[in-house]
Amino acid sequence: MAVAELSSPSHTNPRLLHSSQLSSLSTHLYKHRRCSFRSRPPTRYARISCSVAPNQVQAPLTVQVQNTTSKPECYGVFCLTYDLKAEEETKSWKKLINIAVSGAAGMISNHLLFKLASGEVFGPNQPIALKLLGSQRSLEALEGVAMELEDSLYPLLREVSISVDPYEVFQDAEWALLIGAKPRGPGMERAGLLDINGQIFAEQGKALNAVASRNVKVLVVGNPCNTNALICLKNAPNIPAKNFHALTRLDENRAKCQLALKAGVFYDKVSNVTIWGNHSTTQVPDFLNARINGLPVEEVIKDRKWLEEEFTEKVQKRGGVLIKKWGRSSAASTAVSIVDAMKSLVTPTPEGDWFSSGVYTNGNPYGIVEDIVFSMPCRSKGDGDYELVKDIKFDDYLRKRIAKTEAELLAEKRCVAHLTGEGIAVCDLPEDTMLPGEM
Numbered sequence: 001m002a003v004a005e006l007s008s009p010s011h012t013n014p015r016l017l018h019s020s021q022l023s024s025l026s027t028h029l030y031k032h033r034r035c036s037f038r039s040r041p042p043t044r045y046a047r048i049s050c051s052v053a054p055n056q057v058q059a060p061l062t063v064q065v066q067n068t069t070s071k072p073e074c075y076g077v078f079c080l081t082y083d084l085k086a087e088e089e090t091k092s093w094k095k096l097i098n099i100a101v102s103g104a105a106g107m108i109s110n111h112l113l114f115k116l117a118s119g120e121v122f123g124p125n126q127p128i129a130l131k132l133l134g135s136q137r138s139l140e141a142l143e144g145v146a147m148e149l150e151d152s153l154y155p156l157l158r159e160v161s162i163s164v165d166p167y168e169v170f171q172d173a174e175w176a177l178l179i180g181a182k183p184r185g186p187g188m189e190r191a192g193l194l195d196i197n198g199q200i201f202a203e204q205g206k207a208l209n210a211v212a213s214r215n216v217k218v219l220v221v222g223n224p225c226n227t228n229a230l231i232c233l234k235n236a237p238n239i240p241a242k243n244f245h246a247l248t249r250l251d252e253n254r255a256k257c258q259l260a261l262k263a264g265v266f267y268d269k270v271s272n273v274t275i276w277g278n279h280s281t282t283q284v285p286d287f288l289n290a291r292i293n294g295l296p297v298e299e300v301i302k303d304r305k306w307l308e309e310e311f312t313e314k315v316q317k318r319g320g321v322l323i324k325k326w327g328r329s330s331a332a333s334t335a336v337s338i339v340d341a342m343k344s345l346v347t348p349t350p351e352g353d354w355f356s357s358g359v360y361t362n363g364n365p366y367g368i369v370e371d372i373v374f375s376m377p378c379r380s381k382g383d384g385d386y387e388l389v390k391d392i393k394f395d396d397y398l399r400k401r402i403a404k405t406e407a408e409l410l411a412e413k414r415c416v417a418h419l420t421g422e423g424i425a426v427c428d429l430p431e432d433t434m435l436p437g438e439m
């Protein structure tokens with residue numbers, strides 16, 4: 001199969017074309033434009049540059065043709081060929097699933113990959129293939145990760161491959177865990193971070209659109225994760241927007257821990273916790289609908305002031321407090337929350353409960369503005385899909401807080417308009433806008 005990326009100043013959002021469309025495209029190009037073809041070995045890209053003929057007013061056009069038949073490099077023991085059905089203990093196993101992970105040499109992945117390989121998410125009968133995406137700067141480190149995976153002798157881990165090319169890594173991916181992102185350095189404006197990371201997620205959205213399974217589930221972890229997820233889904237129009245998630249499960253877990261501590265119960269007694277909005281310090285941990293031992297939180301913790309102020313701020317800023325103590329951002333607990341988020345989609349949600357995920361707002365029943373990625377309460381039948389929970393209570397406090405995080409996400413969206421195909425970016429971000437890890 002081959003795909004072509006079509007871009008020109010008149011196409012701010014480049015279109016990806018499948019091989020079936022290529023021959024008519026090239027006929028069109030020869031007829032209407034002056035084209036030169038240039039391939040750049042040893043890469044698989046061929047660049048076709050077309051200039052404007054003197055009597056034409058069309059804008060110049062560049063087409064990138066990519067042959068996507070090549071495979072990422074398999075690693076070590078994972079290059080062996082074998083027949084899963086040949087051995088007695090593997091006969092009952094399900095079909096191998098492909099999991100792509102970006103930022104695979106980073107700290108979160110260093111915890112996550114081993115959890116995935118152990119069967120924590122998909123269970124003991126589900127073999128997996130891990131496709132690790134890195135960059136030139138992390139290629140050696142990725143080999144180190146693959147070596148550790150080899151040495152762990154996980155029976156369910158059947159394939160590991162590494163690559164720096166998202167088109168290779170995302171080929172037929174059924175899950176894409178997008179963790180890699182540039183951290184915000186000292187003195188960097190949030191608008192700058194949105195732009196740099198947004199470019200990464202725009203490119204990855206295009207690659208997913210071109211080569212991933214049409215039913216791929218995409219979980220964006222790299223910050224700012226809500227807006228990165230929006231950019232990614234806008235660049236992947238052939239994949240349902242509903243399949244894209246931004247990770248807010250860590251925030252939910254943090255909120256459960258704080259409620260349990262205050263109520264003096266173990267955290268398995270806390271349920272129905274929603275995180276609303278952005279994975280930032282404007283996020284809203286919802287105590288109005290949450291329950292402890294099946295009772296509304298306010299019947300157990302009779303201290304509304306603590307809930308509105310101390311509890312809310314503790315959850316919003318937990319990441320920053322941890323960085324101060326630990327010297328680096330949450331990695332192990334983030335990996336745990338990624339596992340939780342994935343499990344919530346592949347196992348039925350317990351009766352009466354729900355989980356939080358940053359999802360696309362179109363069609364939401366809460367009156368939240370459409371066309372952003374916003375954390376909301378979800379339930380799943382365990383088939384990888386989810387529905388939004390309908391019976392949710394709101395009061396003035398909750399509405400006001402939700403409006404603030406919604407306004408922040410709208411400002412972030414305006415700031416990345418150039419990456420979502422919606423025109424010229426205007427950055428008017430609220431001054432106090434921060435990631436949970438910033439203080």
Ligand SMILES: NC(=O)C1=CN([C@@H]2O[C@H](COP(=O)(O)OP(=O)(O)OC[C@H]3O[C@@H](n4cnc5c(N)ncnc54)[C@H](OP(=O)(O)O)[C@@H]3O)[C@@H](O)[C@H]2O)C=CC1
Nearest residue numbers: 103105106107108134135138180181182221222223247250
């Ligand atoms: N949503 C959430 O709840 C949470 C989100 N996060 C976010 O997850 C992301 C990853 O965190 P973590 O694993 O701890 O980070 P690390 O710094 O350990 O790893 C990040 C990886 O991102 C990759 N990367 C991609 N582009 C760049 C770039 N331009 N500059 C530098 N590195 C780049 C690097 O890999 P390579 O060189 O291979 O490209 C690196 O290995 C961060 O954005 C963090 O803010 C963290 C905690 C919670």
Ligand SMILES: O=C([O-])CC(=O)C(=O)O
Nearest residue numbers: 319329330435436437438
């Ligand atoms: O800000 C960060 O990079 C870390 C983060 O998201 C968190 O701890 O929730």
